Amino acid sequence: MKTLLLAITGASLLCGCGPTEPEVLGQQGEALYYAKPSAPEDDAVVKLRALKNDGDTLWCTATLIAPNLVLTAMHCVAMVTDSANCMTDGELAPGSSDGVFGEPFLPSNITIHVGAGAEEPVAAIGQKIFTTGARTVCKDDMAVVALDRELTNVPVAALRLGVGNQRGEAIRIVGFGRTEDGSTGARKVRDDLKVQLLGKSAYVDSNDPIPPDTFATIGVSVCNGDSGGPVFTTKNAVTGVVSHGASCASTTARRIFTQVASYEDVLLKPAFRAAGYEPIREAGEASGAGGQSGEDTEVGEAGAEAGGVANGAAGQSATDGPKLSPEPPEKGGCVCSSTASSQRGLPSAPGIAAIGLGALLVLRRRSKADSR
Numbered sequence: 001m002k003t004l005l006l007a008i009t010g011a012s013l014l015c016g017c018g019p020t021e022p023e024v025l026g027q028q029g030e031a032l033y034y035a036k037p038s039a040p041e042d043d044a045v046v047k048l049r050a051l052k053n054d055g056d057t058l059w060c061t062a063t064l065i066a067p068n069l070v071l072t073a074m075h076c077v078a079m080v081t082d083s084a085n086c087m088t089d090g091e092l093a094p095g096s097s098d099g100v101f102g103e104p105f106l107p108s109n110i111t112i113h114v115g116a117g118a119e120e121p122v123a124a125i126g127q128k129i130f131t132t133g134a135r136t137v138c139k140d141d142m143a144v145v146a147l148d149r150e151l152t153n154v155p156v157a158a159l160r161l162g163v164g165n166q167r168g169e170a171i172r173i174v175g176f177g178r179t180e181d182g183s184t185g186a187r188k189v190r191d192d193l194k195v196q197l198l199g200k201s202a203y204v205d206s207n208d209p210i211p212p213d214t215f216a217t218i219g220v221s222v223c224n225g226d227s228g229g230p231v232f233t234t235k236n237a238v239t240g241v242v243s244h245g246a247s248c249a250s251t252t253a254r255r256i257f258t259q260v261a262s263y264e265d266v267l268l269k270p271a272f273r274a275a276g277y278e279p280i281r282e283a284g285e286a287s288g289a290g291g292q293s294g295e296d297t298e299v300g301e302a303g304a305e306a307g308g309v310a311n312g313a314a315g316q317s318a319t320d321g322p323k324l325s326p327e328p329p330e331k332g333g334c335v336c337s338s339t340a341s342s343q344r345g346l347p348s349a350p351g352i353a354a355i356g357l358g359a360l361l362v363l364r365r366r367s368k369a370d371s372r
Contacts, residue, residue: 013075038187044155045174051109061175061229063157066277067150072228074131074143078104090139090211099137104129118185124149130271139211141243142258144271158237158280161264164203165215169195170234177226213262216254223248231257237282
């Protein structure tokens with residue numbers, strides 16, 4: 001059995017808290033290596049702060065995928081030790097005790113911060129956590145957090161569903177991880193990367209030495225604080241989530257990303273159903289693509305929910321049907337979920353009715369005055 005050498009001693013999670021040594025897990029927030037500033041079109045990519053069950057603070061990256069849902073890594077919302085010796089099949093090496101998931105955090109201990117700056121205010125608080133039910137960080141490292149409110153005037157990212165990845169495919173990564181010069185806090189983007197390794201999945205029969213339902217790049221890119229961040233396709237849809245890697249400065253380390261499409265049934269459908277929304281699909285992808293029926297299915301044994309109240313997340317009534325979002329624009333993979341433009345511009349339907357009624361009353365008064 002060959003050990004997947006994601007680090008000298010194992011796979012390091014790319015979240016942030018605690019110690020301040022340059023290459024130690026625990027650096028707060030920050031940004032991608034050799035990246036450039038991320039523009040407002042990437043505002044769907046947000047910073048996630050979590051108070052862990054042991055009292056430590058954790059910083060990750062997440063993506064708004066509905067007005068009241070964010071997509072991130074499971075190790076950003078559940079207890080897990082810092083590193084793990086992962087095998088190529090996604091299992092822990094024999095005798096390894098690190099990397100095993102514990103209890104999820106309290107949803108209310110998770111806050112979301114919108115914007116590209118280092119000190120953005122709290123925009124929403126976690127209400128419910130959905131996970132893949134993963135046992136270890138080596139595979140299935142993905143989660144969704146339902147929020148306590150809808151974030152208006154914030155873009156919503158599209159998702160690649162029903163379609164896998166390809167070797168050589170161009171990708172774009174956005175995150176708040178540490179930079180090569182030690183700068184901290186700002187959101188950055190790398191758009192010069194390509195998929196180099198593919199894990200075996202329903203979409204490809206691969207023998208590449210990485211866990212199933214993942215893909216990877218090799219060399220310098222993501223760092224501490226980028227965990228949970230999105231990997232965008234050239235059509236600006238999220239196709240992966242940053243999971244783990246090794247030393248940020250390593251030019252030979254594998255950077256592992258969990259593939260979004262593999263978890264549509266077990267994770268995304270239950271989360272979207274609770275939120276009262278349908279996902280925005282990658283441009284050109286029909287609903288139910290790739291053999292999916294497009295209808296909700298029951299959650300399998302691997303699916304799990306933790307915390308919160310299952311009462312139609314973010315104030316949605318259990319009788320409300322799912323809401324469809326418009327197609328995303330060409331840049332940023334996002335679409336604004338806000339209804340504020342209709343409130344500030346043309347009047348709403350009730351407003352139009354009120355105007356019409358007022359006009360009718362004025363005409364009647366004038367008519368009576370003329371008859372006198």
